Amino acid sequence: xxxxxxxxxxxxxxxxxxxxxxxxxxxxxxxxxxxxxxxxxxxxxxxxxxxxxxxxxxxxxxxxxxxxxxxxxxxxxxxxxxxxxxxxxxxxxxxxxxxxxxxxxxxxxxxxxxxxxxxxxxxxxxxxxxxxxxxxxxxxxxxxxxxxxxxxxxxxxxxxxxxxxxxxxxxxxxxxxxxxxxxxxxxxxxxxxxxxxxxxxxxxxxxxxxxxxxxxxxxxxxxxxxxxxxxxxxxxxxxxxxxxxxxxxxxxxxxxxxxxxxxxxxxxxxxxxxxxxxxxxxxxxxxxxx
Amino acid sequence: xxxxxxxxxxxxxxxxxxxxxxxxxxxxxxxxxxxxxxxxxxxxxxxxxxxxxxxxxxxxxxxxxxxxxxxxxxxxxxxxxxxxxxxxxxxxxxxxxxxxxxxxxxxxxxxxxxxxxxxxxxxxxxxxxxxxxxxxxxxxxxxxxxxxxxxxxxxxxxxxxxxxxxxxxxxxxxxxxxxxxxxxxxxxxxxxxxxxxxxxxxxxxxxxxxxxxxxxxxxxxxxxxxxxxxxxxxxxxxxxxxxxxxxxxxxxxxxxxxxxxxxxxxxxxxxxxxxxxxxxxxxxxxxxxxxxxxxxxxxxxxxxxxxxxxxxxxxxxxxxxxxxxxxxxxxxxxxxxxxxxxxxxxxxxxxxxxxxxxxxxxxxxxxxxxxxxxxxxxxxxxxxxxxxxxxxxxxxxxxxxxxxxxxxxxxxxxxxxxxxxxx
Numbered sequence: 001x002x003x004x005x006x007x008x009x010x011x012x013x014x015x016x017x018x019x020x021x022x023x024x025x026x027x028x029x030x031x032x033x034x035x036x037x038x039x040x041x042x043x044x045x046x047x048x049x050x051x052x053x054x055x056x057x058x059x060x061x062x063x064x065x066x067x068x069x070x071x072x073x074x075x076x077x078x079x080x081x082x083x084x085x086x087x088x089x090x091x092x093x094x095x096x097x098x099x100x101x102x103x104x105x106x107x108x109x110x111x112x113x114x115x116x117x118x119x120x121x122x123x124x125x126x127x128x129x130x131x132x133x134x135x136x137x138x139x140x141x142x143x144x145x146x147x148x149x150x151x152x153x154x155x156x157x158x159x160x161x162x163x164x165x166x167x168x169x170x171x172x173x174x175x176x177x178x179x180x181x182x183x184x185x186x187x188x189x190x191x192x193x194x195x196x197x198x199x200x201x202x203x204x205x206x207x208x209x210x211x212x213x214x215x216x217x218x219x220x221x222x223x224x225x226x227x228x229x230x231x232x233x234x235x236x237x238x239x240x241x242x243x244x245x246x247x248x249x250x251x252x253x254x255x256x257x258x259x260x261x262x263x264x265x266x267x268x269x270x271x272x273x274x275x276x277x278x279x280x281x282x283x284x285x286x287x288x289x290x
Numbered sequence: 291x292x293x294x295x296x297x298x299x300x301x302x303x304x305x306x307x308x309x310x311x312x313x314x315x316x317x318x319x320x321x322x323x324x325x326x327x328x329x330x331x332x333x334x335x336x337x338x339x340x341x342x343x344x345x346x347x348x349x350x351x352x353x354x355x356x357x358x359x360x361x362x363x364x365x366x367x368x369x370x371x372x373x374x375x376x377x378x379x380x381x382x383x384x385x386x387x388x389x390x391x392x393x394x395x396x397x398x399x400x401x402x403x404x405x406x407x408x409x410x411x412x413x414x415x416x417x418x419x420x421x422x423x424x425x426x427x428x429x430x431x432x433x434x435x436x437x438x439x440x441x442x443x444x445x446x447x448x449x450x451x452x453x454x455x456x457x458x459x460x461x462x463x464x465x466x467x468x469x470x471x472x473x474x475x476x477x478x479x480x481x482x483x484x485x486x487x488x489x490x491x492x493x494x495x496x497x498x499x500x501x502x503x504x505x506x507x508x509x510x511x512x513x514x515x516x517x518x519x520x521x522x523x524x525x526x527x528x529x530x531x532x533x534x535x536x537x538x539x540x541x542x543x544x545x546x547x548x549x550x551x552x553x554x555x556x557x558x559x560x561x562x563x564x565x566x567x568x569x570x571x572x573x574x575x576x577x578x579x580x581x582x583x584x585x586x587x588x589x590x591x592x593x594x595x596x597x598x599x600x601x602x603x604x605x606x607x608x609x610x611x612x613x614x615x616x617x618x619x620x621x622x623x624x625x626x627x628x629x630x631x632x633x634x635x636x637x638x639x640x641x642x643x644x645x646x647x648x649x650x651x652x653x654x655x656x657x658x659x660x661x662x663x664x665x666x667x668x669x670x671x672x673x674x675x676x677x678x679x680x681x682x683x684x685x686x687x688x689x690x691x692x693x694x695x696x697x698x699x700x701x702x703x704x705x706x707x708x709x710x711x712x713x
Contacts, residue, residue, distance in 0.1 A: 001520055008516040114329035114613055115537045115561035118570040126548040132520070135548035208513050208541040209561065209570060212327075213372065217511050252517040258479050258507045 013245025022196025028232030074194025230281025321392030430664025563615025586619030
């Protein structure tokens with residue numbers, strides 16, 4: 001039982017990492033809280049579904065096209081709406097939340113309700129780890145997450161664009177003096193965040209079905225993990241996901257499944273009380289020290 | 291002279307046209323206030339329109355000496371969506387009543403608390419409701435306590451008590467066939483599912499000598515059931531009883547298959563109801579047993595030919611099969627119950643209509659329909675005697691085979707790999 005709980009806790013944590021890394025990356029670079037993040041996740045899922053079922057594209061092609069389209073939506077969102085309100089936090093939140101609502105309710109209006117919307121698993125099999133059966137899709141999620149985090153690390157440390165991302169994230173005004181286009185980088189950050197939401201949808205959705213209401217759940221999970229880890233910190237997201245993921249599964253196994261949501265919320269409250277900027281957060285670090 | 295004749299003819303023709311228009315402009319309005327953003331509401335509304343089209347195509351409804359058409363007016367009251375307060379649903383119902391002046395309401399709220407609160411509105415405006423989703427028996431209690439006040443509320447679908455009776459029947463059948471008596475209960479953390487699970491423990495498992503090796507409740511939206519499945523395995527559960535109506539609950543069956551848990555999965559998981567579930571869940575649901583609340587709701591039986599014809603007609607109209615295992619059949623029946631009641635009453639006067647609805651005795655897609663003193667359609671185990679639910683098992687070919695009640699069963703229950711009969 002203990003081994004099984006640990007295995008599924010790792011998987012749960014990795015799912016949380018995948019769900020929140022895009023949201024956190026966008027905030028870390030451009031300072032924009034993209035409240036349309038969950039909607040972009042659902043947009044990608046339904047787009048993949050339509051390309052697969054209605055257009056008849058092979059799954060990998062459908063997934064890639066869907067990721068690209070979601071990235072374009074993210075970029076357009078920034079260029080046409082967010083650029084005008086950038087820096088006004090409340091306006092950014094209202095604008096992105098409004099866009100998110102519009103996307104989700106549009107799908108509902110189009111009749112995307114019911115349980116028939118799903119994406120197929122990549123490999124239809126399950127494997128035994130120790131004495132515990134784990135399906136191949138969950139193993140793929142873990143592998144995809146490790147690869148994705150690794151690629152992101154290489155990208156931001158060894159490519160000029162990635163270094164520009166970090167430059168803007170560290171000090172936007174100084175980066176401007178070096179000729180970096182802040183709006184262009186912000187566009188790319190929102191776009192990349194959206195693309196990461198699409199990647200998450202493509203690998204996680206095959207575990208279940210696509211439903212409009214999931215958009216809100218994804219946003220809440222991304223917010224919870226990012227707040228605990230510290231908004232803008234990738235390391236924080238990973239640590240927070242592991243904390244919440246393990247806490248949820250152990251609570252589920254040894255206390256009761258209906259307590260799992262309470263554990264996540266309690267973790268947010270405790271972190272906010274002890275360290276308001278989150279585990280690795282930099283936003284108010286100086287104020288906290290003073 | 292000829293010119294005068296033309297003028298008179300034109301005058302008469304215009305008069306006739308106007309009178310025909312006036313005649314056509316007075317259809318009988320059926321109001322449909324429900325959550326159309328959910329599959330049961332969406333398909334339910336399509337079925338009301340289908341039944342209305344059938345009736346109108348045959349000339350409409352005879353009200354006294356005249357024939358009148360049905361007309362459908364719907365509103366999305368969104369009560370099934372998380373976080374939508376009951377007053378918002380009530381406002382939707384009242385708006386529909388005041389603006390569209392319906393003679394009767396069909397389907398109605400999803401949530402029992404919304405239905406209970408709506409009962410006074412229905413009394414205020416004297417608009418009968420034939421409800422087909424919300425399942426609380428509390429409405430029947432109110433009808434029985436104050437029949438004159440609440441006589442306008444009927445329910446044609448299964449209620450929570452009948453659901454428990456069907457699940458008890460299924461468990462009893464499993465016990466008789468295989469000698470199983472260890473159950474692990476997993477249910478959604480919502481009122482109706484909790485009440486059903488507790489009802490099963492109190493009214494059946496404890497009395498029939500079963501051991502409940504675990505009971506787990508899941509918040510709506512939960513999508514990982516690995517812990518409970520591991521616990522069920524280690525506790526030696528022979529049967530897992532799931533009670534869920536959230537979209538994510540289909541994942542439970544996929545995980546049960548992937549984790550190769552040697553226990554029979556038998557209960558209610560709403561996403562498993564329709565034929566599309568086989569494809570949706572990657573053909574990973576073979577062996578699962580599911581209770582569709584009414585025969586005709588996404589499953590038919592050749593022993594009730596009306597149910598077969600109903601599903602065929604739906605597929606022909608919509609171009610795809612029905613998926614909701616709760617609501618469609620009683621909704622279809624409700625339109626015909628209404629038609630027959632109007633024709634018997636010869637009037638649209640609410641009290642006369644209600645009195646005639648109460649006298650209903652018809653054989654339709656879910657069996658024989660009669661109402662009890664609480665205005666609840668009577669459910670039983672034989673479609674010749676009462677309305678019936680349908681408990682079926684997914685086989686490994688992706689077919690749904692009815693296994694209970696015995697009066698409509700097509701096959702015996704098959705055990706999943708790794709599980710042997712205890713007999």
